[in-house]
Amino acid sequence: MKTIFLVDGDNNIGTGLTGVDMLSEQDTVLIFYQKEKGLALNKLQKLCAGTPADVQYIESVRGGKNSIDFQIITELGVLVGKREADYAYVISQDKGYAASIDALQARYANAFQEVALRPSIESCLHLPFILRSADRQELCNALVKEYGSAQGCVLYNHLKRIFQAPEPEPEKVAKVTRPRRGGRRKKPAAADTEE
Numbered sequence: 001m002k003t004i005f006l007v008d009g010d011n012n013i014g015t016g017l018t019g020v021d022m023l024s025e026q027d028t029v030l031i032f033y034q035k036e037k038g039l040a041l042n043k044l045q046k047l048c049a050g051t052p053a054d055v056q057y058i059e060s061v062r063g064g065k066n067s068i069d070f071q072i073i074t075e076l077g078v079l080v081g082k083r084e085a086d087y088a089y090v091i092s093q094d095k096g097y098a099a100s101i102d103a104l105q106a107r108y109a110n111a112f113q114e115v116a117l118r119p120s121i122e123s124c125l126h127l128p129f130i131l132r133s134a135d136r137q138e139l140c141n142a143l144v145k146e147y148g149s150a151q152g153c154v155l156y157n158h159l160k161r162i163f164q165a166p167e168p169e170p171e172k173v174a175k176v177t178r179p180r181r182g183g184r185r186k187k188p189a190a191a192d193t194e195e
Helices: 041-047 067-081 095-111 136-147 149-164
Strands: 003-008 027-033 054-059 087-091 114-118
Touching (some): 027 041, 027 067, 041 054, 067 087, 067 095, 136 149
Parallel strands (some): 003 027, 003 087, 027 054
């Protein structure tokens, strides 16, 4: 499953890139930015340092209001049209993307698994709800919220049984002694030499 994140560099980029470190090599992050406006390229690169995802920085073709927005929607339309992503997320807190995304969902729903507008990369991932859990009760609540009451409780109880089961002891490997080849022979112990 290929996932592509189209990040609006003009709109709360620091928040938007939260979770970029949780991505895999299969994920692609396209960061759209304006040279004269917003963060400099080297600062964007620092925010993405350490992620295994394929990160590409796309400078705005033109300056001006909404130029990044139009580029992102154009790119998203091409990706959907070519069926290059199973999951595509526009990362922005700008609600102006909603109409375009709704149009893609209405007309091309069979071309992808999910296309959505989200405020951050982390909000697209299914695991952060587990990572934010500080104790067992929070984990149980998070699983119920994510998967529903019946499945969430079953998952929690299954995990609980796994983690409460005693760990099997590792098998001890017998040390193999091999005769020494060449070199000096061991001197007999003092008790062996006395008669």
